[in-house]
Amino acid sequence: xxxxxxxxxxxxxPFDDTYILYDAKDPLSFLSAYFSLFPIAVLVFQLSxxxxxxELEACIIAAGQVANEIFNNILKILLKQPRPMSFGESFQNDxxxxxxxxxxAHSQFMGFFCMYIGLRYCFRWKGxxxxxxxxxxxMVCFMxxxxxxxxxxxxxxxxxxxxxGFTVGLATGSTYFLLVGFLRxxxxxxxxxxxxxxxxxxxxxxxxxxxxxxxxxxxxYQRRLQKKSKRM
Numbered sequence: 001x002x003x004x005x006x007x008x009x010x011x012x013x014p015f016d017d018t019y020i021l022y023d024a025k026d027p028l029s030f031l032s033a034y035f036s037l038f039p040i041a042v043l044v045f046q047l048s049x050x051x052x053x054x055e056l057e058a059c060i061i062a063a064g065q066v067a068n069e070i071f072n073n074i075l076k077i078l079l080k081q082p083r084p085m086s087f088g089e090s091f092q093n094d095x096x097x098x099x100x101x102x103x104x105a106h107s108q109f110m111g112f113f114c115m116y117i118g119l120r121y122c123f124r125w126k127g128x129x130x131x132x133x134x135x136x137x138x139m140v141c142f143m144x145x146x147x148x149x150x151x152x153x154x155x156x157x158x159x160x161x162x163x164x165g166f167t168v169g170l171a172t173g174s175t176y177f178l179l180v181g182f183l184r185x186x187x188x189x190x191x192x193x194x195x196x197x198x199x200x201x202x203x204x205x206x207x208x209x210x211x212x213x214x215x216x217x218x219x220x221y222q223r224r225l226q227k228k229s230k231r232m
Contacts, residue, residue: 022154032150038143039109056193057207061116064176068112069105071172072165076100085155103165104157110144111169112176119177124208184208 020036023029043062050058081102121136148166151157157165183189189205192198 020154029154032153035146035150036106036154036156038147039106039113042109042113053207054202054204055207056189056198056203056205059203060180064116064173064180065109065112067176068108068169068172072103072105072108072168075103075168076105079103081161083156083161084158101157102161103168104148104151104162105165106151107148107157107162107165108169108172110147111166111171112173113169114140114144115170115173116177119174 020033022033043065046058046062046065049055050062077100079102080100083099083101117140118137121133121140125133125136144166148162151162152159180189184205189208193203193205
């Protein structure tokens with residue numbers, strides 16, 4: 001027993017991105033805990049998107065989210081506003097991430113995601129009807145609202161910290177969208193795609209030009225089946 005106790009690392013703390021405290025007797029609190037995990041689901045989706053399609057846009061969005069997260073950490077250190085309640089002495093103290101609450105990182109993440117994806121729906125994704133564009137914007141806004149609500153309801157942040165975080169996220173998301181647009185106009189994206197590593201991995205940027213819809217992909221599948229049946 002003594003050897004086990006002596007081998008314990010005092011620097012070990014819970015991984016905050018998945019370690020969420022909630023009221024076990026409150027169904028809404030339980031649901032809010034899942035809402036708070038949505039940013040992780042977004043990052044997992046972006047990784048899966050890149051692996052399965054090799055679309056550079058997935059990496060572009062993920063890079064923007066990482067930069068947005070670093071900016072959030074800098075703001076927290078500068079503002080030094082505490083959270084509305086204490087979550088224990090080990091909660092992010094003396095770690096690479098700030099323990100402060102202003103602005104909310106989850107809300108800033110969702111603000112960035114909401115603005116960038118919303119602008120893509122409106123200006124980049126071609127072939128969508130106005131109704132589909134509106135539905136897409138409503139969906140991302142709804143998901144962002146759920147995450148922001150969860151941070152206040154679980155008392156990880158005040159309403160002000162969430163509103164500021166979401167507003168900052170909207171600003172960074174729109175700025176990043178414009179920056180990416182300029183990088184495409186200046187052929188910087190094309191230059192990146194010319195790298196040997198990008199060509200080895202078959203990285204492309206077709207999502208920006210003319211993304212293939214599920215309907216188009218299905219019709220292509222049907223044509224290939226017909227050609228195969230004729231050869232047989």
